[in-house]
Each structure stands twice: as C-alpha cells, then as structure tokens.
Amino acid sequence: MLTIYGVYRSRASRNVWLALELGIPFNHVPVIQAYRLKGEPPAGMLHTKSPEFLKVNPNGHIPSIEDDGLVLHESLAINLYLARKHGGPLAPADVAEEGLAAMWTLWAATEVEPHSIQVLYHMAARPPEERDAKVAEAAVEALAAPFRVLNEQLSKQPYLLGERFTVVDINVAEVMRYALPAKALWAENPAVSAWLKACHARPAYQEMMNRRNAEPE
Numbered sequence: 001m002l003t004i005y006g007v008y009r010s011r012a013s014r015n016v017w018l019a020l021e022l023g024i025p026f027n028h029v030p031v032i033q034a035y036r037l038k039g040e041p042p043a044g045m046l047h048t049k050s051p052e053f054l055k056v057n058p059n060g061h062i063p064s065i066e067d068d069g070l071v072l073h074e075s076l077a078i079n080l081y082l083a084r085k086h087g088g089p090l091a092p093a094d095v096a097e098e099g100l101a102a103m104w105t106l107w108a109a110t111e112v113e114p115h116s117i118q119v120l121y122h123m124a125a126r127p128p129e130e131r132d133a134k135v136a137e138a139a140v141e142a143l144a145a146p147f148r149v150l151n152e153q154l155s156k157q158p159y160l161l162g163e164r165f166t167v168v169d170i171n172v173a174e175v176m177r178y179a180l181p182a183k184a185l186w187a188e189n190p191a192v193s194a195w196l197k198a199c200h201a202r203p204a205y206q207e208m209m210n211r212r213n214a215e216p217e
C-alpha cells in the first residue's frame with residue numbers, strides 16, 4: 001500500500017493528483033512544513049524536522065512516499081515512478097516517451113521552478129511586507145523564455161507527449177501553477193493558458209484542490 005507523507009498544501013499535491021488520476025488507494029500522513037508552525041504542532045502531527053519524519057526523509061522535506069518497502073523523495077521523481085509502476089495511458093508508452101518525460105520533468109525542475117516559486121512567494125504567498133518587487137520582476141523576466149518554449153510545443157499538440165494527458169502534464173503543470181500570479185505571462189502565451197485550464201478541469205485535480213483547500217492555511 002502506498003503512503004504519501006506531506007500536507008496537501010505542499011508539493012505532495014503533485015503525488016496526490018497523480019494517485020487520484022490512477023485510482024490507486026493510499027495512506028496520507030499529513031507532515032507539515034516546520035517553518036509554517038506557530039508554536040507546537042497539533043498533538044500527534046509530524047513536521048519536516050520531527051525525528052520520526054527525519055528517519056523517513058533525512059532531507060527534512062516533503063513529500064516522501066513509502067511503497068511496498070521502497071522509500072522515495074522528490075515529488076517529480078515520485079510521479080515518474082508511480083506512473084511507470086501502474087502503467088496505462090498516464091505513463092510513457094515507450095522508450096522515446098520515457099526520454100521526453102524525463103526531459104520535460106527536468107526542464108520544469110531546473111528552468112521553471114526556481115523562478116516560478118519566487119513569483120508565488122513575492123506576488124502572492126508571503127505577507128505584503130515580506131514581498132520584494134525586484135525579486136518578483138526578475139523571476140517574471142526569467143520565465144519569459146520557458147513560457148515561449150512551452151507555448152510553441154503546446155501550439156502543435158494539446159499535451160506534452162501529444163494527444164493524451166500524461167504524468168508529464170501533471171509534473172509540468174504543478175510547477176507552472178506557481179507562476180499564476182504573473183498574469184502577463186499567461187496572456188502572452190495562450191496555448192499554455194489553454195493547456196493549464198484543461199489540466200485543472202480534470203476531476204482528480206479538483207479533488208486534490210478540494211482536499212488542499214479544506215486544510216488550515
């Protein structure tokens with residue numbers, strides 16, 4: 001049985017979305033980010049620096065999974081593993097698609113996420129007095145090129161691997177989502193906007209978001 005460690009308001013959302021798409025049962029252990037705690041955590045709740053959780057993930061980060069004795073960290077790698085394990089249309093179908101899945105996933109992690117997370121922090125998530133407009137501006141500027149690359153790809157085909165929605169769309173959509181506050185980037189790249197809208201219309205995404213919104217902020 002799969003166990004997913006990490007509150008829904010974290011990168012665990014990526015794994016929960018995929019598990020719901022796959023229709024696989026899972027235990028959810030809501031480990032919270034230590035930096036979000038104001039005082040002691042609710043009784044029995046683990047956080048990212050709890051000794052019990054550090055035994056699962058010595059990096060002190062969420063998410064992690066445990067699946068039939070295998071422990072994995074890194075949200076995007078976890079998704080590639082779960083898709084490969086369970087197969088079906090969400091998984092890469094052959095070695096060429098495996099290559100493309102790794103390429104787009106690593107592209108999202110390296111070319112997009114370092115900037116999209118800054119957009120999220122400095123345009124939306126942090127209290128206004130902790131936001132830095134210059135950091136936000138630099139992040140938006142850095143995202144112009146990757147947005148163009150993605151827009152070109154999605155102008156040719158509806159999803160990243162072609163005609164069907166796959167784990168690759170989940171991995172890239174979850175990283176791109178952080179850039180939503182930068183409205184101009186989305187307006188300038190209509191194929192990216194249409195693709196994200198289609199990804200977010202999926203029942204599994206909406207179920208994941210309902211669970212996330214039900215969690216205390």
Ligand SMILES: N[C@@H](CCC(=O)N[C@@H](CS)C(=O)NCC(=O)O)C(=O)O
Binds near residue numbers: 012033034048062
């Ligand atoms: N590259 C990692 C990043 C994991 C990460 O930074 N997770 C955040 C929550 S989304 C975390 O655990 N923060 C808690 C902390 O730094 O104490 C992944 O994709 O899984």
